[in-house]
Amino acid sequence: MIIVMKQGSSDEEVSRVISLIEKLGYKAHLSKGVERTIIGVIGHQDKSPIQSFASLECVESVIPILKPFKLTSREMQHEPTIVDVDGVKIGGENIVIIAGPCSVESEEQITSIAREVKTTGAKILRGGAFKPRTSPYAFQGLEEEGLRLLAQAKEETGLKIVTEIVAIGDTDLLLKYVDMIQIGARNCQNYALLKAVGQTGKPILFKRGLATTVKEFLQAAEYILSEGNRNVVLCERGIRTFEDSTRNTLDLSSLALMKLWTHLPVIVDPSHGTGVRELVIPMSRAAIAAGADGLIIEVHHRPEEAFSDGPQSLKPDDFRKGFEEVRRIAAAMGRGV
Amino acid sequence: MIIVMKQGSSDEEVSRVISLIEKLGYKAHLSKGVERTIIGVIGHQDKSPIQSFASLECVESVIPILKPFKLTSREMQHEPTIVDVDGVKIGGENIVIIAGPCSVESEEQITSIAREVKTTGAKILRGGAFKPRTSPYAFQGLEEEGLRLLAQAKEETGLKIVTEIVAIGDTDLLLKYVDMIQIGARNCQNYALLKAVGQTGKPILFKRGLATTVKEFLQAAEYILSEGNRNVVLCERGIRTFEDSTRNTLDLSSLALMKLWTHLPVIVDPSHGTGVRELVIPMSRAAIAAGADGLIIEVHHRPEEAFSDGPQSLKPDDFRKGFEEVRRIAAAMGRGV
Amino acid sequence: MIIVMKQGSSDEEVSRVISLIEKLGYKAHLSKGVERTIIGVIGHQDKSPIQSFASLECVESVIPILKPFKLTSREMQHEPTIVDVDGVKIGGENIVIIAGPCSVESEEQITSIAREVKTTGAKILRGGAFKPRTSPYAFQGLEEEGLRLLAQAKEETGLKIVTEIVAIGDTDLLLKYVDMIQIGARNCQNYALLKAVGQTGKPILFKRGLATTVKEFLQAAEYILSEGNRNVVLCERGIRTFEDSTRNTLDLSSLALMKLWTHLPVIVDPSHGTGVRELVIPMSRAAIAAGADGLIIEVHHRPEEAFSDGPQSLKPDDFRKGFEEVRRIAAAMGRGV
């Protein structure tokens, strides 16, 4: 932390701030400039209330120097983490494609989509059983029946299964059925839920919130890691901006930045990231070229009849075509799919 | 819903869309313009998958016509709802001030602040016992001990008590101690938690999320109301924007809009809304002038030693001064404090 | 400036950075922390390329310490600037109301609105003669004829005149007719235009851009002041955010912050700031309570027939009613209107 004193602050004020710093067990390092006096605070400051010094009359601002995350940081672990989802490895040389419908709607629906995406080359099946919908009157998911249908699709196709958790109380139920647990964007800073999944050891697909900065996202992931679960796959899925022709703004610069800052794998969701079917394949290619370790894509046989997110779902034919294009970009990046 | 067909769509395509609409039980109303054909969908469309029609090749866009909330809407209930917090009424003629520290830190701290804010004129005491902190290494709250200290402060001062809930499992514990339960900004779309507090009947202080539009916020409140709990007080607490000289951008236009659209009381949090101590009083005055039903303000004896949110906390003297200014604005609005 | 070295940077790297700093004529001040080494740069750094040090391999970040504006700052001039618009004083005890239509449309229109707003209590008449419209096919203004009509309305009513400039080449024309020149939001960082009006000495109504931070806005104002024109009135008119139920998000926290940081008067435009007629009066009250020195409000006899901005224009009756409410809030603030 660096404390910037207000212009014209007196020696007494500077001394008072230094003594407050020392009272907290840190060392202070004084530096007088032409227009401002600054005081460096030296020592490990994890739980420090030094940010609160900004409330002192004589202090202009308090500036943090260190990045606020640790376990997720490349400084802590240089080698990339590879997350093993029941045999499917995310974060290694190969790019992993997760595909499936937004919601599990029926046995016929999930089974037929699972077969299609398996044939095309997907390794993991997605499908919501518990749906966090903006309106309480929208379809809320098939719940345990949905989980059962996912497990059945796994048995038939060999695809691994990922589904979203929306309440701590469902943890045991999900553990029974699925290979990977998704934390959705709206729960990105639901720390109680993060701690709960952090205690499971299960691979976690962790989606960035709509208004979560990269620094906050990595700190939120830190909640999962600090409970002992290091099997975390981060997912960029678009942020909320003023642009209204796409559902969200897919923030691939942040993806590229995360690949520099953290050892965790990072994948991209171009379906929610854009909300527009025609943009899913271009942004899938772009994500791989930017360095993503995988993609999660919504696929539906009859998007116009989907219970949710129809406008952004690919039909199986388009998914197949997109998969080929992604494969070519991956090859240009020296990676397989 | 209105369906806009793509330029040059054929009669067959139009007929196909109409028959899909009718298959879902709605009536279709065709209108051919110079450059576009549009189809109105007539009938109640709460759970309708018509939004998914946007995925049809021949459809350009699907445009919703109705506001997406009901129970919270002025159209449903014209008279304002008055929420009774153990005798303190929010949403009526008088403005209610909630005040207290960000976190409960110790018996001495909470008791002395409670006495001060009571003397000044606050009616409800705030104080966090369970803290949703961005970093897992920051102070997480005193938990049940914090609740106990709040209850003790209530006993001594007569102030009502509000504190934040962060996990469904804590509901019973909070019900034992507090008069009002707060849902924080980060849990604004944690629907499982909203449903849980919706089942309690307790007054809820419901904070807008950092990236939640007014329409989404009212739909989220709808989750609480639709479980049977109509004692909901909305709280504007700043949204996330590009402006970086304030912690958030306090969105008073949305406050004024909510006062038009919903019968629920709406209060303002100028402390989190700005994050800057010097702005708390000006924005308190502005909130009341814009039509707010109350304020929630952070007060701390020694902000520079606060475990959290020191930079935005008022000292008791400043709070007293601000209270007088708010009283004058309230009087100009024909309201008491 | 403070330079933060990367973790593990060597003594050679630190020495190299220090020698680069000294080569530029500054002094360097070294501070070694537990996890990072930081180097303070001491000396006046107005035109310094030190920000570019961030491109050195061994540097993690470069952090500015000083606010980046000078002539506009309270540190430079503590007393508030009062701008004199042909006798009408903005920035003093009294609040000044500017009112009129978005565009000058006809003699009948501008004269009748001028009479109305004069009677109600406005001191300055607004009206666009050159309109910067999003679409090239929308109404672009009456140009010089519009200026002539404004001057005629001034002669009849005694109201002072403000209108927007959109091109440097129009400067002389505007100087002939108007008392105050407006720079619109879209030209907030059109520095060539700012320099041009900076050379005139005329009072300038300077609107914040849609995505301009407070710090950038004050630096942009600095372009006008540094050309010798100190008659600048700042105007908060809403910023662009994700919220889509209002046209913009009126950022009153930034208004309150500007009142702390700069000696220049600051007024508010609640018409563009919200884009919704029903919100104009509540936000006018809020602006005054937050500390604004004035308001600029769109008024039109038949908003439904306005050539531009009809949805946010008040009818004369509503303007009168709002004026009374503003007067009451101003009185509570100890100010007249």
Add this chain to the structure above:
Amino acid sequence: MIIVMKQGSSDEEVSRVISLIEKLGYKAHLSKGVERTIIGVIGHQDKSPIQSFASLECVESVIPILKPFKLTSREMQHEPTIVDVDGVKIGGENIVIIAGPCSVESEEQITSIAREVKTTGAKILRGGAFKPRTSPYAFQGLEEEGLRLLAQAKEETGLKIVTEIVAIGDTDLLLKYVDMIQIGARNCQNYALLKAVGQTGKPILFKRGLATTVKEFLQAAEYILSEGNRNVVLCERGIRTFEDSTRNTLDLSSLALMKLWTHLPVIVDPSHGTGVRELVIPMSRAAIAAGADGLIIEVHHRPEEAFSDGPQSLKPDDFRKGFEEVRRIAAAMGRGV
């Protein structure tokens, strides 16, 4: 346009709106739903004030149906436009790389960088002679001397030249020296400047504004095209969002969307788009994979001594390495560089 009447509006009100529509020369098409009555407005509505109907008491909202741009639209011209910059074609099969320093600083600087980027494979040289800087005290460019140095670099290397215009008065000067004129982000909605360059016929490199939506950007381009100049290359260069670890958020979804909506070529500026040197190459690859027709990249020999934008400039070696990576992605897209 579609007009949505308020709930419970009377037959008289509906009739009044219809007669207002007909008075303006349009046809009205009435549709009564269960909860709302809507009225379609039929006829070409380019300059129509129908948006202002939103100010009628009985009208809830006015919803536009058509995209608000024409000459730039794929509906108007399906075939892609290829812009010829003195022999270099942008928008065809080959990807075009524009490279060079942020500012022209000296003869030695611009000549040596020009040679480097030419050897690597760039086709056009960038370099600012007139710089729109946030602070009036920052380096403002070498002006005509800068243009002369650019022309000299062209003569020596054969690279074409692009530089930014900041004032209408400089148009003739730029026409004398350069092959392509850049409109910068801050002037994206400076319509007077757009009209001026629209009258020249010179190729225009048109950068999206920091808070300009895709729809607004295409309408702004329409100002240039409607003056008769169709040689417009659009440039996505990042938008302003809440994310603060990158300078801007590079919005590649909007790039992909523009490739669908307009026939104009679209290129990407990953230097300003991210502001972080390490992200320039990943985002260059991503841009090409998303469908960009070219890139504009800042290159500097000694970024740490650059007069502007050092932190985001590549050194020539990194540029060479990045160029190879871009070439591989382009090949996977079936394009050359």
